[in-house]
Amino acid sequence: MIWFWLGFFAFVAVLLALDLGVLHRSPQAPSLKSATYWTIAWMALGFSFTGFVYLMYEHAWLGATLVDPSEKPGSDAALMFISAYLLEYALSVDNIFVISLLFHSFRVPTKYQHRVLFWGIMGAIVFRLVMLAGGAYLANKFDWIFYVFGGYLAFQGVKLLRPEGEEDASHEKSFALRALRRVVRVVDGDHGGKFSVRIDGKFALTTTAVCLVSIELTDVVFALDSIPAVLSVSKDIFVMVTSNIFAILGLRSLYFVLAGAMDKFKYLKIALAILLIVIGAKMIMHSHVHIPHAVSLSVIAGIIGAGVLASVISSRRAAAAAGPAPDESA
Numbered sequence: 001m002i003w004f005w006l007g008f009f010a011f012v013a014v015l016l017a018l019d020l021g022v023l024h025r026s027p028q029a030p031s032l033k034s035a036t037y038w039t040i041a042w043m044a045l046g047f048s049f050t051g052f053v054y055l056m057y058e059h060a061w062l063g064a065t066l067v068d069p070s071e072k073p074g075s076d077a078a079l080m081f082i083s084a085y086l087l088e089y090a091l092s093v094d095n096i097f098v099i100s101l102l103f104h105s106f107r108v109p110t111k112y113q114h115r116v117l118f119w120g121i122m123g124a125i126v127f128r129l130v131m132l133a134g135g136a137y138l139a140n141k142f143d144w145i146f147y148v149f150g151g152y153l154a155f156q157g158v159k160l161l162r163p164e165g166e167e168d169a170s171h172e173k174s175f176a177l178r179a180l181r182r183v184v185r186v187v188d189g190d191h192g193g194k195f196s197v198r199i200d201g202k203f204a205l206t207t208t209a210v211c212l213v214s215i216e217l218t219d220v221v222f223a224l225d226s227i228p229a230v231l232s233v234s235k236d237i238f239v240m241v242t243s244n245i246f247a248i249l250g251l252r253s254l255y256f257v258l259a260g261a262m263d264k265f266k267y268l269k270i271a272l273a274i275l276l277i278v279i280g281a282k283m284i285m286h287s288h289v290h291i292p293h294a295v296s297l298s299v300i301a302g303i304i305g306a307g308v309l310a311s312v313i314s315s316r317r318a319a320a321a322a323g324p325a326p327d328e329s330a
Contacts, residue, residue: 003062004238012125012245019118030114035256042250046085049246053239054078067140067235079293080234081243083300087229088247089254090275090304093268094160095222096255099215106211112193116208117252119195120215127220128227128244135227136237146283149228154280156225160273180210225276232283233296264315271307275300 030038056064058074070076103113138145180186185204191197195209230240258265278299282291 001062001064001238004056004064008242012249015249016118016122030253030256032257035253038253039250039257042246042253043089046089046243046246046250047082049242050078050081050085053081053242064238076293077236077239079297080236080239083293083297084230084233084239084243085247086297086300086304087233087275087279088226088244089250090272090300091222091226091229092247092251092254093258093265094272095218096251096258098218098222099255102211102214102218106207106214107188108208108211109190109193112208114252114256115193116212116215117255120212120219121248121251123216124219124223124248125245127216128223128248129241131220131223131227132230132237132240132244135231136235136240139231139235143287146231146286149231150280150283150286152280153225153228153232153276153283157273157276157280160269160276180205180213186210228283229276229279232279232286233293265308265311267310267314268304268307271303271310275303278303 054074054077055061056074057066057077058072060073066073066077099117103116108116139149185199185202186207187197187199187204188207191206191208193208194206195212196203196205198204226244230244234240282289282296
């Protein structure tokens, strides 16, 4: 399996190098059309990887086997990968909303946000690898951990259903900013999107750098939801890691598609809450009820699809009720 890991991370490194070093070298705000195309491209790449997962486990390349024995290892592995990938992608939507608030709070210009997200994703990959390895170890070592994870996910789902108050947009109240100000100088302003500068010969961090730290901390918090969730789909570390990383790679472009239109997807958050509750219940009942992988995939896709469809219908009805926009030229 070591060759699969080396090949996969080499592939990810090439993608990241092309992304920041070639395709997005100059700082500029991506258009909605461009972000949509990139989102489609990243999703197509993620779904295409399913074919490799199928062949890898179906033919036991280099001894690749599932943790739970199966008569159809290729098909089961492919279904688990797609389920985990869709699940991680869906759970990242709530993360996108928080990232949008952070960018607004720290006043990071849109043209620099892609660069901040790039380095945020680099850190997220490292954190996820560590936490996934720990989660997989606990799941394979202690069966009772599924009850803990299941209860936690169900609790988080219930919390999402509660109405929330308005978030404070002042970055001066940010815990990350207050903590860093105690040990290093932090300066406001544009500074060309740099993370550090020298002022009067002294080193200082920019608020863009503090925003990056806040995004990293946010991802760690959200990983506490996503990692138990992916464990409900598969305990195979290769499936868990690859599905997580492909979802993370598509997070930047998805952010620029959704960040300005989060209010149009008001039912998506409800769908995510229901999804967490259902997954939590599945983990709690894992040793009592066997749910086929195809059924899990159908439920995940159905809940996400219903949330998106309900949001789109609601937005169109609201737009129709509001009537045509007034003609300002009159």
